[in-house]
Amino acid sequence: MLPGVIGTIQATEAVKLLLGIGDPLIGRLLTYDALGMRFREVKLRRDPKCPVCGESPTIRDLSIHRQTSDACATTENGHGEREGALATTAAR
Amino acid sequence: MKTLKEMLAEAREVIPEEDPAEIERRRAAGEPLALIDVRDPDEYRDGHIEDATNISRGFLEFRIGGAVGDPSTPVVLYCQSGLRSMLASKVLKDLGYSNVINLKGGYQKWVQSGLPVVRDVPMTPDQVQRYSRHFLLSQVGDKGQRKLLRSKVLLIGAGGLGSPTAFYLAAAGVGTLGIMDGDVVDITNLQRQILHTTADIGKPKVESATRTLKALNPDVNIIALPTRITVDNVMDIIKDYDLIVDGSDNFETRYLMNDACYLAGKTNVHGSIFQFEGMATVFAPNKGPCYRCLYPTPPPPGLVPS
Known part of the structure; x- marks a missing residue:
């Protein structure tokens, strides 16, 4: 059931963005804890040192994905929306 | 005078x-x-x-x-x-x-000047009825519905996250849905990946997704992409879409989608889940942070829980 909540939020955001209405989740991370049944919001800021969208980006094309595709490949394949964990907990 | x-x-x-x-x-x-x-x-x-x-x-x-x-x-x-x-x-x-x-x-x-214009094609009587509840919403209305019908959204993954996203976007009348997934339906998917049914086990996910979504709303043009998104195909595929929804299940794809969407100027609606927790955000190029602002590099493979 958990993916239904997040996927439906993604669909809602998509429609809002397509129509240009409301406040989209830009710069905000919405987290959902199903056991505690709590939503929380974390403000996100742009990082001026970001390697992609920062002031002096080092990633200007996708070549890094050829070099590191083995390094950041995950063993999980197919049916595991699992790796999100790290991101979720790190954001708290 | x-x-x-x-x-x-x-x-x-x-x-x-x-x-x-x-x-x-x-x-x-x-x-x-x-x-x-x-x-x-x-x-x-x-x-x-x-x-x-x-x-x-x-x-x-x-x-x-x-x-x-x-x-x-x-x-x-x-x-x-x-x-x-x-x-x-x-x-x-x-x-x-x-x-x-x-x-x-x-x-x-x-x-x-060669700038883009749109032409209102009359809606069919079926469409007028199907979307009548949208017309009642002042922020959507007839104009918004036409815009949705003209819109193109690419979904990365037709799994746990992609299923509900695709269902609602198709129901709402988003005119073109690209669905990208290289997997076939497995019985272990069915407890949460609601686009697919027991009869679909062994079939490509994009195939069962197309059938389910077409049955829900025949207005929607489904573009089935039965392959994994890679560094070689990503730029060519995303260029045709107004918006990307990332429902992928691995870091490799998330970083690839982040970088490709930023470079192509495409907004990426991001979502991920783990066990009983989930999160969602929107990465809009130059309007807000990107995934790498949060996490500059992928975690080493050993740290990824399994």
Whole structure:
């Protein structure tokens, strides 16, 4: 059931963005804890040192994905929306 | 008595004019411009600038308040050649709208400049009924529904996240849905990946997704992409879409989608889940942070829980 909540939020955001209405989740991370049944919001800021969208980006094309595709490949394949964990907990 | 020429000259003294190319640049940059088409409804239907609201000149004073609530919002008016809208602009200025711009040369010059226009195709009686609840919402309405029907959204993954996203976007009448997934349906998917059924086990996920979504809403054009997104195909695929929804299940894809969407200027609606926790955000290039602002590099493989 958990993916239904997040996927439906993604669909809602998509429609809002397509129509240009409301406040989209830009710069905000919405987290959902199903056991505690709590939503929380974390403000996100742009990082001026970001390697992609920062002031002096080092990633200007996708070549890094050829070099590191083995390094950041995950063993999980197919049916595991699992790796999100790290991101979720790190954001708290 | 004033002549038309004198009235136009008076209006030109207080109303700035901007070329179609300049207005398009401001629109593309996401500036908060309200575009008002002051021509008659039949002219508007035959072709207009996307996002423009049609308020015929005769109704301008009555309806402008509903379309543009804040009088400090920049308002761009246009008609066919730029004359009717110049007079209308003066009226808005007199009403207290402080930032009124007339589109120089009007719709005619816009078209001659090769800028994009949209044409309203009449909705079928079925569509009028199907989307009737959307028409009741003032923020969506007939105009919003047409926009959804013209929109193209790419879904990365037809699994746990992609299933509900695809279901609702198809139901809402998003006109084109690209669905990208290289996997086949496995019995272990069925406890949460609601696009697929028991009879679909062993079949490509994009195949069962297409069948389910078409049954829900035959209006929607489904583009089935039965392959994994890779560094070699990503740029070529995303270029055709207005918006990307990332419902992928691995870091490799998330970083690839983040970087590719930023480089292509595409907004990426991000979601991920783990056990009983989930998160969602929107990465809009240059309007907010990207995934790498949060996590500059992928975690080493050993740290990824399994």
